[in-house]
Amino acid sequence: MKYFVYMLMCMALVSCTVYGFSNDYGKLSESEKLRISSLKDFKQTDTLHVYKINGLQLKEELKKHPKSLVYIFSNGCTSSYCLPMSNYETFARENGYKLYLVMSGYGKLQQTIGQRSEVFTTTLFAIDNEFYNSNYEVRYSRMFENDLRGIARKEKPKWEGNLFFFTNGELTKVSQELKN
Numbered sequence: 293m294k295y296f297v298y299m300l301m302c303m304a305l306v307s308c309t310v311y312g313f314s315n316d317y318g319k320l321s322e323s324e325k326l327r328i329s330s331l332k333d334f335k336q337t338d339t340l341h342v343y344k345i346n347g348l349q350l351k352e353e354l355k356k357h358p359k360s361l362v363y364i365f366s367n368g369c370t371s372s373y374c375l376p377m378s379n380y381e382t383f384a385r386e387n388g389y390k391l392y393l394v395m396s397g398y399g400k401l402q403q404t405i406g407q408r409s410e411v412f413t414t415t416l417f418a419i420d421n422e423f424y425n426s427n428y429e430v431r432y433s434r435m436f437e438n439d440l441r442g443i444a445r446k447e448k449p450k451w452e453g454n455l456f457f458f459t460n461g462e463l464t465k466v467s468q469e470l471k472n
Contacts (some may be wrong), residue, residue, distance in 0.1 A: 315421045315429060316399030324401050328418070337415040342395065344420035347439025350392060355461030357390040362440060362456040364433070365393070368400030373454065373468050377407050381414055383470045392417060396433045
């Protein structure tokens with residue numbers, strides 16, 4: 293009987309798909325993989341693709357805008373800190389922020405793409421884990437955030453949120469909620 297229960301548990305685990313441990317690129321369909329591109333120039337982006345980005349590239353781009361907001365998120369997030377993308381776009385537009393939507397990985401990409409329509413004008417980015425030489429989301433995400441903070445990649449700061457507010461490329465606030 294124990295053997296039978298053990299086999300049932302193993303079969304149940306085999307059928308589970310775990311997201312968020314790595315960048316989940318291997319779980320994408322071929323059509324989804326065609327959407328992923330390396331960022332060459334911020335001026336040559338569109339809303340149909342997802343551009344791989346590192347914190348240093350983004351930090352340089354942020355200097356070009358008086359006010360910027362970087363929202364780092366997981367596709368399919370159900371936390372109270374994960375609002376629909378339209379909320380972030382509306383907040384940015386109404387408050388004069390240049391918005392950067394940055395996915396921490398590719399898992400459940402369709403849930404993010406499904407939120408988008410013709411009214412969305414914000415490009416999607418994803419953290420370039422290869423730049424950080426890591427396949428572990430927790431590690432490359434921390435290094436990306438540390439690049440934005442301007443601190444050493446190996447540091448492990450206390451988590452303050454996934455919304456990074458910048459003024460002329462300088463980090464002014466990290467928050468969990470959209471507030472003026």
